[in-house]
Amino acid sequence: MVKVPPYLQPGSTIALVCPSGFMAIEKAQTCIDVLQQWGYKVKVGTTVGSFSTNYFSGTDEERLINFQQILDDDEVDAVLCARGGYGLSRIIDHISFKKFKKRPKWVIGFSDITVLHAHIYSNYGIATLHAPMAGAFNDGGYANEYVGSLKQALEGKRIRYECAGHAFNRKGEAIGELVGGNLALLAHIVGTPSDIKTKGRILFLEDVGEYLYNVDRMMRQLQRSGKLEKLAGLIIGGFSDIKDTERPFGQTVYELINDIVKEYDYPVSFGFPVSHEKENYALKVGVGYRLKVGRSKVLLEEYVDELD
Structure with a gap:
């Protein structure tokens, strides 16, 4: 069984x-500010607001050292990655x-x-914890239910989400450990020490800013590497800011995935609120879930309960 880090308490x-x-x-x-209002202490790493002049928040060595320090710090109860990128x-x-x-400790x-x-x-x-990062708190985002789901997850509230159905949904029920995240990164780690096993799991996928043919290529990478073959269930989240080539691909992103x-x-669920947009519920990766998909x-x- 997957080990679940301790949930946070006031003063964590x-x-x-x-x-x-x-x-x-x-x-x-x-x-x-909001994390402090929630009752937590906040420690800011040296890579947040660093003096980097390029895309990264520091050199590889600087980012490694800072992350290692935070990960090993006995006073830290959760590590919130302020942003992603690459x-x-x-x-x-x-x-x-x-x-x-x-x-x-929770890595978020x-x-x-x-x-x-x-x-x-x-x-x-x-x-x-696959969940909103620092940018999601801006422009009043801290008050929405998706950032709120991060707070609830950190406090140990049992996750239960409902969303509307989709025409492409394949009805059914699945139970399994939840794995997944960004499609581009999941395709990127195939064959590496970070690769995931998906057999008997519920897999969730989302992405942003990709060309349609890139999404098709990455999905077929997962398919050819056996990642889609013996799933318990599949959750397709948001695929936002998707681009097309001058000569059209010929399908929408959900059509090509379908x-x-x-x-x-x-069972397969399309349009689940996990994405690069506001609609991004906190999901505990590795924890057991029940997925019920209807139209x-x-x-x-x-x-x-104990998973089989």
């Missing part, structure tokens, strides 16, 4: 860190999880943080 410490792309401290300030795959093989294994984020979720789940069997997965008989409604809830 959340550390903000940027292990990938750059984020200005001003854009993280609302998040810092960069974790450049340092993931040099991060030591020796101390983390003995004292797990999405997008490029998918690499961390997958690596920690596959190698150490520890749950992580074509690829139609040969399988497990008009979808239910995803934590499954507390």
